[in-house]
Amino acid sequence: MKKSRVVIINCRRILPDPVRPDPEIILAMLKKGLSLLAGVSSAGEALSHWFRHGEAIGIKINTIAGKALSTAPEVSRTLGLWLGSTVTSVEKIIIWDRSDEELRQAGYRISTSGGSLKIFGTDNRRAGYQNQPVSLRHIGSLFSRIQAELIEASISLAILKDHGLAGITAGLKNYFGAIHNPNKYHDSGCDPYVAELFETEAIRNKHRLTILDAIRVQYHRGPSYHPRWLAVCQKLIFSSDPVAADTVGWQLIEELRARKGLPSLKEENREPLYLRTAEKLGLGKSSMQDIEVIEEEI
Amino acid sequence: MERRDFLKITISGCALGLLSGYPGFPGYSRSPLAPASLSREEARYYQKLPDREIRCDLCPRFCQLGDRERGFCGVRENQGGKYYTLVYGQVASLNVDPIEKKPFFHFLPGSEAFSLATAGCNLNCKFCQNWEISQMRPEQVKNIYLPPESVVATCERYNCPVIAYTYTEPVIFFEYMYDCSLLARKKGIRNVVVTAGYINPQPLSDLCRVVDAIKVDLKAFNQNFYHEYVRGQLQPVLEAIKQIARSKIWLEIVYLVIPTLNDRSEEIKEMCRYLKNEIGPDYPIHFSRFHPMYLLKNLPPTPVSTLEKLREIALNEGLRYVYIGNVPGHPGENTYCPGCGRVIIERYGYAIRKKEMNGNKCRFCGREIAGVWS
Ligand code: SF4
Numbered sequence: 235m236k237k238s239r240v241v242i243i244n245c246r247r248i249l250p251d252p253v254r255p256d257p258e259i260i261l262a263m264l265k266k267g268l269s270l271l272a273g274v275s276s277a278g279e280a281l282s283h284w285f286r287h288g289e290a291i292g293i294k295i296n297t298i299a300g301k302a303l304s305t306a307p308e309v310s311r312t313l314g315l316w317l318g319s320t321v322t323s324v325e326k327i328i329i330w331d332r333s334d335e336e337l338r339q340a341g342y343r344i345s346t347s348g349g350s351l352k353i354f355g356t357d358n359r360r361a362g363y364q365n366q367p368v369s370l371r372h373i374g375s376l377f378s379r380i381q382a383e384l385i386e387a388s389i390s391l392a393i394l395k396d397h398g399l400a401g402i403t404a405g406l407k408n409y410f411g412a413i414h415n416p417n418k419y420h421d422s423g424c425d426p427y428v429a430e431l432f433e434t435e436a437i438r439n440k441h442r443l444t445i446l447d448a449i450r451v452q453y454h455r456g457p458s459y460h461p462r463w464l465a466v467c468q469k470l471i472f473s474s475d476p477v478a479a480d481t482v483g484w485q486l487i488e489e490l491r492a493r494k495g496l497p498s499l500k501e502e503n504r505e506p507l508y509l510r511t512a513e514k515l516g517l518g519k520s521s522m523q524d525i526e527v528i529e530e531e532i
Numbered sequence: 533m534e535r536r537d538f539l540k541i542t543i544s545g546c547a548l549g550l551l552s553g554y555p556g557f558p559g560y561s562r563s564p565l566a567p568a569s570l571s572r573e574e575a576r577y578y579q580k581l582p583d584r585e586i587r588c589d590l591c592p593r594f595c596q597l598g599d600r601e602r603g604f605c606g607v608r609e610n611q612g613g614k615y616y617t618l619v620y621g622q623v624a625s626l627n628v629d630p631i632e633k634k635p636f637f638h639f640l641p642g643s644e645a646f647s648l649a650t651a652g653c654n655l656n657c658k659f660c661q662n663w664e665i666s667q668m669r670p671e672q673v674k675n676i677y678l679p680p681e682s683v684v685a686t687c688e689r690y691n692c693p694v695i696a697y698t699y700t701e702p703v704i705f706f707e708y709m710y711d712c713s714l715l716a717r718k719k720g721i722r723n724v725v726v727t728a729g730y731i732n733p734q735p736l737s738d739l740c741r742v743v744d745a746i747k748v749d750l751k752a753f754n755q756n757f758y759h760e761y762v763r764g765q766l767q768p769v770l771e772a773i774k775q776i777a778r779s780k781i782w783l784e785i786v787y788l789v790i791p792t793l794n795d796r797s798e799e800i801k802e803m804c805r806y807l808k809n810e811i812g813p814d815y816p817i818h819f820s821r822f823h824p825m826y827l828l829k830n831l832p833p834t835p836v837s838t839l840e841k842l843r844e845i846a847l848n849e850g851l852r853y854v855y856i857g858n859v860p861g862h863p864g865e866n867t868y869c870p871g872c873g874r875v876i877i878e879r880y881g882y883a884i885r886k887k888e889m890n891g892n893k894c895r896f897c898g899r900e901i902a903g904v905w906s
Contacts (some may be wrong), residue, residue: 298600299600300600333567335567357672363672367663367826367827369827374656374658374826374827398585398596398597398598414668414669414672415606415656415667415669417603417605417606417669418604418656418667418763420604421593421604455583455585455598456598457598457601458583458584458585458598458599458600458601460583
C-alpha cells in the first residue's frame with residue numbers, strides 16, 4: 235500500500251520573531267515544502283499538482299484565538315500572493331475564516347476589492363451562509379458560501395494546537411469554521427463529527443492541501459492561548475493527505491507534552507479518535523506506519 | 533522510519549516554553565469574540581476553573597470551555613475566564629399568540645401570550661421546526677434589543693396576561709427569562725415556559741419560583757432516540773418533569789409523534805404508565821403530528837390514525853387529559869370531562885369555540901378539572 239507523504243520544513247531563521255515571521259523565509263519554506271511533497275525540483279511545477287490554472291482558491295485559516303495564536307498574516311498572505319502569481323491571479327484567492335471581526339482581531343485587514351488578495355469572513359456581506367442545511371451522517375449544517383460557492387479549490391492552513399475536547403485541532407478541524415454550528419460538534423471528542431464534516435462534498439471535493447502552521451505550538455490547555463504551554467517549533471507541515479498531516483501534527487504535540495512531563499492525550503482520555511474515523515471513511519492515513527515523513531531544514 | 537526516530541526529528545528545534553512567563557506578549561488580546569452588538573451579561577450557574585476555563589452548570593451538558601470558546605448552545609461565551617450570556621435582551625422572535633399554540637390547553641384558555649425567543653438551543657433535534665433561529669448563533673439572526681422592562685411594558689401595551697418564553701429553548705436564555713418573569717410577576721403578568729426540559733435541578737428550582745406553567749417537549753421514551761435525533765439524554769428530562777410536577781406549577785407535556793422513530797405502541801404504553809406513576813393522571817399530554825422538517829425530510833407526516841391509536845393507549849392507561857395536536861378540527865383537540873365524558877372545551881385549532889365550565893369545574897357534572905383557569 236502506498237504511504238501518504240508528509241513533509242516537515244524547519245527553519246531556525248524565523249526566530250527571533252515567531253509571531254510575525256519574515257515573509258521571505260515563509261516563502262522559502264512553502265516552496266521547499268511543496269516541492270518535496272510533489273517530488274519535483276521546481277516549486278511552480280509542484281503547484282500544478284494540486285491546482286488548475288486560474289482556479290479560485292480558498293485559504294481557510296484559523297483566527298479563533300485572536301492575535302496571540304492565529305494563523306499569522308505573514309504566512310497566509312505569503313501563500314496567497316505566491317499562488318496568485320503562479321497558478322492563478324491574486325483576486326482569485328480568498329483568505330478567510332468565520333468573521334471579519336475575528337480576522338481583524340488576528341491582525342488581518344479586510345479586503346474585498348479587485349486586483350488584490352481577498353480577505354474576509356463568512357459574515358461579510360459578500361458571503362454569508364447557504365440557506366439550506368447540508369445533511370450527511372451526523373452532520374446537519376449550513377455551509378459558508380465561501381467554501382461552498384466562491385472557491386473551487388481549498389487549502390486548510392491551520393494552526394496546530396492541543397484541544398481540550400478534540401485532543402488536537404489542526405487541518406481537519408479547521409473546517410469547523412466553514413459551518414454555522416461548530417458548537418454542536420464538540421461532544422465525544424468531536425468524533426465522528428470532524429471526519430464526517432470533511433466528507434461533505436463542499437470540503438472533500440475541494441480540499442487539495444493541508445498546511446499546518448507549527449511555528450508556535452500550543453501543546454497543552456488549548457485551543458486557548460496559554461504562553462506557559464506554548465513551544466516555538468518553527469515548522470510548517472505539508473500534506474495532500476489531510477488525515478496524515480494531522481496525525482503527524484498530533485505526534486508532535488505528544489512529544490512536546492512528554493518533554494514537559496505532561497500525560498499523553500490518551501492518558502487524558504482525549505486522544506483524537508476522529509483521525510481513525512477519518513481513515514475508516516477513506517479520507518486518509520491515520521497510522522504512522524502508513525505515513526512517509528520527510529523532514530528538512532532550510 | 534520508526535515512530536521513535538520520527539519524534540526525535542520533529543522535536544529538534546522546538547523551543548519548549550520559550551514564551552513562558554510572557555504574559556505581556558504583545559499579540560495577546562482579551563477582546564471578546566462575540567460581536568459588540570450582542571449582550572455581555574455575566575451568566576449564572578457556572579464555575580470558574582484554573583487557566584481561564586469555566587464549567588457551565590445550567591444544563592446537563594456541563595460544557596467545560598477554554599477562553600474564547602462557546603458552549604453547545606452557541607449563546608454563552610467564555611471571555612477571559614468569565615462566562616457571559618450573549619443573548620440577554622436579544623430577541624430573535626416576537627409575537628402575540630394564542631396560548632393554545634404553545635400548546636397550553638389547561639392554562640388560562642383563550643388568553644393571548646406575548647411570546648418571545650432568542651437564538652440558540654442546547655439540543656440539536658433533527659426535526660426542529662424553528663431551526664432557523666434555534667440552531668443559530670445570535671449573530672447569525674436578526675435581533676432586537678428588548679430589556680426586561682421593555683418586555684413587560686410592551687406586553688402590557690398589548691394587554692397580554694401572559695408572557696411565553698418559547699420557539700427556541702428558553703433554558704439557554706435563562707437569565708433573561710428569569711429577570712423578565714420576576715418583573716412581570718410584580719405587574720400581575722403570568723409567565724409560561726415552552727421547553728425540552730433539558731436543565732439542571734438548581735436552575736429549574738429557581739425558575740419554578742418565578743414562572744406559572746411549563747410545557748415540556750418529551751421527545752421520546754427511549755435513550756437511543758434522544759442520542760440519535762436529539763443529541764441529548766432522556767433521564768434528565770424525566771427528572772425535570774417530576775421536579776416541575778412536585779413544584780406545584782402547572783405542567784403540560786407534548787409528544788411529537790414521528791413515524792417509525794418514536795411511535796411504537798409499547799413504548800407509549802410504558803411512558804404513560806411511568807407518567808401516571810410519577811406525576812399522576814391529571815397533567816395533559818398532547819400527541820402532536822409531525823411534518824417533514826429540517827434534517828428529517830424523508831419521513832411522511834404522522835398518520836392521524838397513529839395519533840388516535842396512541843391517544844387511546846394513553847386514555848386506557850388512565851391519563852385523564854390526552855390531546856391530538858396539529859390536526860385542526862379533530863375531536864382529540866377537545867377537553868372531555870373525566871367525570872361525565874361531555875365536551876367541556878371545544879376547540880378548532882388554536883381557537884376556543886365553546887367552554888362549558890363554571891370556574892374550574894365541569895358545568896354538567898361539577899367535577900373539578902385540573903388546570904389554571906383564572
Ligand atoms: S446551557 Fe449551553 S453552555 Fe451551558 S451546559 Fe448547556 S449547552 Fe453548555
